[in-house]
Amino acid sequence: MKVVKFGGSSLASSTQLNKVLAIVKSDEQRKIVVVSAPGKRNPDDEKVTDLLIEYADAYLANLEYQEIQAQIIQRYEAIAFELNLGDAIIEDIRQAILNLAEETELSQDAARVMDRFKASGENNNAKLVATFFQKNGLKARYMSPQEAGMIVSDEPGNALILPSSYDELFKLRATEEVLVIPGFFGYTEKGEICTFSRGGSDITGSIIAAGIHADLYENFTDVDAIYAAHPGLVKNPHKIKELTFREMRELSYAGFGVFHDEALIPAFRGGIEVVIKNTNNPSAPGTRILLDRQPGDEAVIGIAGDSGFAIFYMSKYLMNREIGFGRKVLEILEDESLNYEHMPSGIDDISIIVREHQLSTDVENRLIDRFKKELQVDEIHVNHNLSMIAIVGEGMKSNVGTAAKSTHALSAAGVNLEMINQGSSEVSILFGIKSCHEDIAIQALYEEFFKK
């Protein structure tokens, strides 16, 4: 049994939906179909989820929302009309979108209201897709996440699946019909809608695949494969045929957006293979994400980069002899509810790397004050606008010289290194550099590992 997830661009128009139908029909094992909301039809288009966020914002701010409401309805209408789905489904969706404003009380918690609006994008689309499948000879039906048993934590916009859901989801294995389930949200134990983080339909698919012990989780998107580097930076980048969950996690961390990084965990824990495929070219083999693989001669399989990091640099004479220094640093970060990403240290100095979006000027100044007063550091300064570049590959363990080759390539490209970090798993090496050098750094590393 396979779980198949289709992303927004695969569901944005009637042409795309016909491709989806052909894919589902071509393999009887494709019994569970998870859908996103309609995405962009072209690069200038808007995703339905973004329109729903605009609708919710206008509604919450007591502003006019009729125009945006009509725009959302029109997106579904256009698809349903072209596919000849009849009036009933169009009316059903139209009413659901109007009801979002009409049946929601303004006094309610804004985050909850927002989630209800956002979730309707996937929910209406699942109903539309199920109707389309039925009209085209598939034994299919819409199933709500509540009926499926997707029970999530009560964290609007950032929900997590509750472990108790998995037993309930297992029952879906018995289905004779193709079940079309909306991605991106579940229900809390109290029956409230809660969405996962953005892009979260990948997470739904992964959870259901783990729940039903699927043989495969197929994630259909609009690229033939995961590329070794961003195609916007490198011409015709090498396609990755297979990679491990660990490698994928490292690449997503550093900016690969093809598959949501939270979606890796359920499939990994459930031991379910994932394949990323292209709705527009389904015969291409895609990229497989495996539990394990035997690396070939290559040390590096992918290069990624992400901006938006800052470094706090601190030094203190005899830091290495001060027992409890590291604990105090971590306590301050915990106290300020800050995540840190890396903490490389020298003999008398330590750097703390954080994602910049967590730092307001207030938070930054308070941290500097606390580090000065509570840790009595001799020197402290903060560097902004940093990027992390990751070179990733299970083959690094067995290949000598990967760090040397990369630092050589970076220095030849004139890129100054602010930090180097190699995790003990030896699956990746991270370089902290100034964001203005991000593109040339990735190009230089690609040249080194894939062209030479």
Ligand code: ASP
């Ligand atoms: N529609 C949601 C979003 O745009 C979820 C998804 O597509 O996976 O974030």
